[in-house]
Amino acid sequence: MAKVLxxxxxxxxxxxxxxxxxxxxxxxxxxxxxxxxxxxxxxNLDDDIYVAFLDLxxxxxxxxxxxDLVVATGLPVxxxxxxxxxxxRDEFFQKGxxxxxxxxxxxxxxxxxxxxxxxxxxxxxxxxxVDDSKTARKHVSRLLERYQFDVIEAEHGPEAIAxxxxxxxxxxxxxxxEMPGMDGFELIRRVRADHPRDTLVIIGISGTGSGLLxxxxxxxxxxxxxxxxxxxxxxxxxxxxxxxxxxxxEQTREAADIDFLTGVYNRRFLYxxxxxxxxxxKRTDVNVVVAVIDIDFFKSVNxxxxxxxGDQVLRSVGALLQNRFREGDVVARMGxxxxxVIAVNMEPEVxxxxxxxxxxxxxxxxxxxxxxxxxxxxxxxxxxxxxxDLAEMVKHADxxxxxxxxxGRDRVVAE
Numbered sequence: 001m002a003k004v005l006x007x008x009x010x011x012x013x014x015x016x017x018x019x020x021x022x023x024x025x026x027x028x029x030x031x032x033x034x035x036x037x038x039x040x041x042x043x044n045l046d047d048d049i050y051v052a053f054l055d056l057x058x059x060x061x062x063x064x065x066x067x068d069l070v071v072a073t074g075l076p077v078x079x080x081x082x083x084x085x086x087x088x089r090d091e092f093f094q095k096g097x098x099x100x101x102x103x104x105x106x107x108x109x110x111x112x113x114x115x116x117x118x119x120x121x122x123x124x125x126x127x128x129x130v131d132d133s134k135t136a137r138k139h140v141s142r143l144l145e146r147y148q149f150d151v152i153e154a155e156h157g158p159e160a161i162a163x164x165x166x167x168x169x170x171x172x173x174x175x176x177x178e179m180p181g182m183d184g185f186e187l188i189r190r191v192r193a194d195h196p197r198d199t200l201v202i203i204g205i206s207g208t209g210s211g212l213l214x215x216x217x218x219x220x221x222x223x224x225x226x227x228x229x230x231x232x233x234x235x236x237x238x239x240x241x242x243x244x245x246x247x248x249x250e251q252t253r254e255a256a257d258i259d260f261l262t263g264v265y266n267r268r269f270l271y272x273x274x275x276x277x278x279x280x281x282k283r284t285d286v287n288v289v290v291a292v293i294d295i296d297f298f299k300s301v302n303x304x305x306x307x308x309x310g311d312q313v314l315r316s317v318g319a320l321l322q323n324r325f326r327e328g329d330v331v332a333r334m335g336x337x338x339x340x341v342i343a344v345n346m347e348p349e350v351x352x353x354x355x356x357x358x359x360x361x362x363x364x365x366x367x368x369x370x371x372x373x374x375x376x377x378x379x380x381x382x383x384x385x386x387x388x389d390l391a392e393m394v395k396h397a398d399x400x401x402x403x404x405x406x407x408g409r410d411r412v413v414a415e
Contacts, residue, residue, distance in 0.1 A: 262318030
């Protein structure tokens with residue numbers, strides 16, 4: 001479980017933060033009240049601790065000495081203090097803290113928790129800085145690494161395009177406007193051809209910033225614009241807000257594509273994305289297998305044990321299907337007790353064995369009740385060879401499923 005280190009000698013603030021971390025974030029809080037306790041904790045640093053909240057004024061370290069102690073471990077540090085002195089604020093940013101948050105309003109705690117959540121989500125997220133100035137590039141790179149990103153650097157536009165092609169899961173692109181050859185406008189225009197706004201955040205930066213320049217960059221496809229030189233707090237805030245919006249869009253998209261009960265894809269996603277998969281496989285002469293899977297006598301499960309038990313059966317079958325097939329395959333619930341699988345690049349001679357093994361595994365699922373257990377079987381129709389479009393393949397598999405039902409259920413019919 002992810003853990004957050006809290007160094008705070010005020011019992012009130014420590015309790016508020018601990019409750020927020022555990023109840024709102026679902027993480028564990030590790031607490032210390034002094035420099036000495038913190039030093040002892042860091043002696044055997046827990047790898048699960050990923051961020052530290054530090055108060056500056058401790059009984060045995062009244063001048064922020066604990067910041068140097070924790071920063072030296074490589075942990076991201078967020079200062080949480082009542083000290084409003086701007087000079088000290090600048091000093092601690094120079095030491096490498098992620099942010100400096102004042103204990104001035106209840107909303108500051110909410111901000112602190114949202115920032116901790118953002119840093120956790122950033123881990124493993126790829127971010128790229130594109131700037132022909134090595135000094136500027138390294139500065140931004142260090143900031144992005146401080147925010148826990150996996151950082152990719154590019155010196156110019158063509159290199160950035162090549163890096164994006166090699167790292168299509170990149171979520172953040174920071175682009176300098178003034179670059180020789182391909183400037184920021186042209187780079188953003190080309191990137192947006194393959195990476196829409198709901199999959200990649202682009203932030204433009206420039207030392208010759210103006211309202212007109214920022215407007216033009218955003219028109220070309222940037223999500224935001226920052227003038228250089230920028231203060232670190234502004235840079236962090238802009239990145240955080242834009243990535244939070246990207247996360248929200250991804251969650252909305254997932255909600256539209258995922259079956260709420262089983263966690264597999266829904267019928268809408270099956271026919272939208274599956275149709276493209278089949279069409280692409282036909283163009284590249286790759287075989288596609290489509291299977292329709294139906295739980296036998298499912299109505300009797302609901303009638304005898306209730307819909308809650310029926311839902312447990314559906315969730316168990318959905319989880320088995322997700323674990324059994326590859327990431328590039330599509331597993332979807334078509335409705336009721338019926339599922340569909342689209343498996344790309346599965347050889348016809350393998351298909352029967354694969355789904356026969358699946359049928360046997362479903363028969364081993366047992367939903368435990370107080371005095372009994374519920375077990376089910378499945379009938380499966382498998383269209384083994386690419387034919388027509390997705391609708392035609394589903395229809396063919398559905399016909400084979402009907403044959404399996406007519407032959408006594410609990411069997412696979414493949415053709």
